[in-house]
Amino acid sequence: MGYEDPVIYQKIDRVSKPIVAHLIASGYSGSTLLTHFLGAHSDILNLGEVLEAHKTNRDCRCVYCNESCEIWDLTIGRKGFLRNVNAFFFANFGRLRRLKRLALGILGQIFPDLLPGAIYHKIFRSQPHLKVVLDGSKTLKWSNWQSRNAKFDHRYIFLVRDFRALVASRQRKLNESFAESVSIIQRRYRNNEAYFEALPKEKRMMVKYEDLVLNPERTGTDLCRFLGLEYETEMEDYPGSRQHILGGSMTIMMRINDNQGKDSNDLKFSGKESYKGSGNFFLDERWRSELSEARLSEMKTNTEAFSRKYGYQ
Numbered sequence: 665m666g667y668e669d670p671v672i673y674q675k676i677d678r679v680s681k682p683i684v685a686h687l688i689a690s691g692y693s694g695s696t697l698l699t700h701f702l703g704a705h706s707d708i709l710n711l712g713e714v715l716e717a718h719k720t721n722r723d724c725r726c727v728y729c730n731e732s733c734e735i736w737d738l739t740i741g742r743k744g745f746l747r748n749v750n751a752f753f754f755a756n757f758g759r760l761r762r763l764k765r766l767a768l769g770i771l772g773q774i775f776p777d778l779l780p781g782a783i784y785h786k787i788f789r790s791q792p793h794l795k796v797v798l799d800g801s802k803t804l805k806w807s808n809w810q811s812r813n814a815k816f817d818h819r820y821i822f823l824v825r826d827f828r829a830l831v832a833s834r835q836r837k838l839n840e841s842f843a844e845s846v847s848i849i850q851r852r853y854r855n856n857e858a859y860f861e862a863l864p865k866e867k868r869m870m871v872k873y874e875d876l877v878l879n880p881e882r883t884g885t886d887l888c889r890f891l892g893l894e895y896e897t898e899m900e901d902y903p904g905s906r907q908h909i910l911g912g913s914m915t916i917m918m919r920i921n922d923n924q925g926k927d928s929n930d931l932k933f934s935g936k937e938s939y940k941g942s943g944n945f946f947l948d949e950r951w952r953s954e955l956s957e958a959r960l961s962e963m964k965t966n967t968e969a970f971s972r973k974y975g976y977q
């Protein structure tokens with residue numbers, strides 16, 4: 665792999681742009697698993713849900729290190745993040761596009777942190793060995809905005825999971841009606857698909873959650889090839905890897921935290937649930953017992969269209 669030889673990387677860096685991989689997925693698709701799996705690769709840094717961390721007024725901190733994180737505290741600082749949030753809202757504020765662009769052009773000269781891709785730029789500058797950063801924000805507007813920075817090779821990973829599993833997850837975790845869950849997931853998929861399908865073929869890859877958990881090596885090899893990397897078996901031991909991420913939640917993080925000898929209760933996660941199964945890859949198919957026949961037939965049209973497209977039984 666030549667990981668110990670920084671000279672090789674310097675050469676590579678000169679001929680090819682660093683890659684920013686954007687995750688496209690709806691909630692409960694298994695994105696935490698996918699991003700941690702990829703983040704365990706020695707050439708990839710999983711940034712976590714960067715945008716999610718921006719949405720609050722809390723300090724932006726690494727989920728695992730909290731304070732004094734070697735990646736985030738030293739490279740970005742907290743104010744830089746807030747400026748990027750401003751940029752995001754700025755970019756999405758009302759019409760007046762030409763005026764906004766002009767204003768941003770001028771402001772960007774004074775405050776480079778306002779410009780898209782500023783986060784990635786800082787990360788790559790402080791971590792020159794990296795080849796790929798993975799942004800798991802899962803928000804199209806955000807990805808679209810960040811993709812305007814042409815210094816990076818932007819790639820897109822679309823994570824797909826059985827429609828019924830997504831509905832069951834929302835029903836389990838959120839206080840909303842069954843019909844709402846179905847229509848929200850339907851709408852998100854439509855948006856994600858439209859965005860994904862409009863991307864150049866060589867810049868995009870679709871991954872199924874089920875393929876990832878049932879055959880991590882094959883799926884991981886395909887993903888790595890897509891990102892111009894060799895597969896590393898260490899990725900399968902992702903809970904043992906040291907990761908530095910922003911935002912996000914869920915049980916996989918607690919498992920990793922446990923693995924690192926910390927008490928998961930120290931982490932401020934809501935909706936904790938027991939994570940059943942063994943090994944690092946466990947197929948969660950609780951929907952099979954949770955969704956009644958009546959519910960399944962209620963969403964039959966949605967499920968059938970989805971299954972035809974993505975090949976679910």
Ligand SMILES: [Zn+2]
Nearest residue numbers: 726729733908
């Ligand atoms: Zn950290």
